[in-house]
Amino acid sequence: MxxxxxxxxxxxxxxxxxxLLGCKLVRNIDGEIIQGIIIETEAxxxxxxxxxxxKGKTLRASTLxxxxxxxxxxxxxxxxxxxxxxxxxxxxxxxxxxxxxxPFGKLNNTNGPGKLCREMKITKELNEAxxxxxxxxxxxxxxxxLAENNVIVTSRIGIKxxxxxxxxxYIKNNPHVSRK
DNA sequence: GATAAGATGTTA
DNA sequence: AACATCTTATCA
Numbered sequence: 001m002x003x004x005x006x007x008x009x010x011x012x013x014x015x016x017x018x019x020l021l022g023c024k025l026v027r028n029i030d031g032e033i034i035q036g037i038i039i040e041t042e043a044x045x046x047x048x049x050x051x052x053x054x055k056g057k058t059l060r061a062s063t064l065x066x067x068x069x070x071x072x073x074x075x076x077x078x079x080x081x082x083x084x085x086x087x088x089x090x091x092x093x094x095x096x097x098x099x100x101x102x103p104f105g106k107l108n109n110t111n112g113p114g115k116l117c118r119e120m121k122i123t124k125e126l127n128e129a130x131x132x133x134x135x136x137x138x139x140x141x142x143x144x145x146l147a148e149n150n151v152i153v154t155s156r157i158g159i160k161x162x163x164x165x166x167x168x169x170y171i172k173n174n175p176h177v178s179r180k
Numbered sequence: 181g182a183t184a185a186g187a188t189g190t191t192a
Numbered sequence: 193a194a195c196a197t198c199t200t201a202t203c204a
Contacts, residue, residue, distance in 0.1 A: 042196070050196070054190095060191065077197050078188025084196085097196060114197045158196050177195095 002040050006132050006139050009068035013087040013094035015042040017171050022143035023038055027120045034120055036101030036110055040170040042156045046093035049161040053093035063128055065094035073127040080114030083122045100178045112178040
């Protein structure tokens with residue numbers, strides 16, 4: 001029930017990626033609430049070759065340098081959006097890609113970053129939305145804390161660069177993880 | 181099961 | 193030309 005405040009995001013991207021597991025992503029579309037538990041994340045930082053901000057402050061990547069706790073939504077492969085949460089202090093780039101949700105209520109088919117954006121109607125209109133405020137229509141609430149042995153850490157998916165970084169986190173034995 | 185290819189538009 | 197994806201087809 002309690003919304004996560006900005007200072008949570010104003011930290012190392014790796015820590016935020018780990019701690020977002022178990023939290024609840026909530027969307028309000030004209031009064032209709034849809035929500036899911038975050039069960040899979042990936043971290044991307046300024047010094048990371050796979051990150052959009054690696055080459056500097058391009059138009060698209062400029063969002064990654066802004067204040068923590070806002071969203072970064074980008075369009076990919078001609079058909080899908082991906083939803084990230086901006087981390088690190090303002091001026092430093094960093095984001096956590098939300099890769100999969102455990103559906104809540106009538107939400108369905110959220111086992112992948114493109115699919116969950118489609119299901120929750122997350123589009124570029126929500127880029128730079130403030131996730132610490134309910135009036136943005138998209139926010140994140142605290143969840144149950146997870147035991148360390150329920151978190152699996154592996155390499156990231158769908159990238160060519162820096163494939164050896166163990167920067168993907170997901171909840172053990174959860175059936176909604178992407179790429180089973 | 182595995183692997184390959186096609187859809188599709190923005191980015192640099 | 194590549195891309196932080198997903199679906200469908202074509203093997204085995």
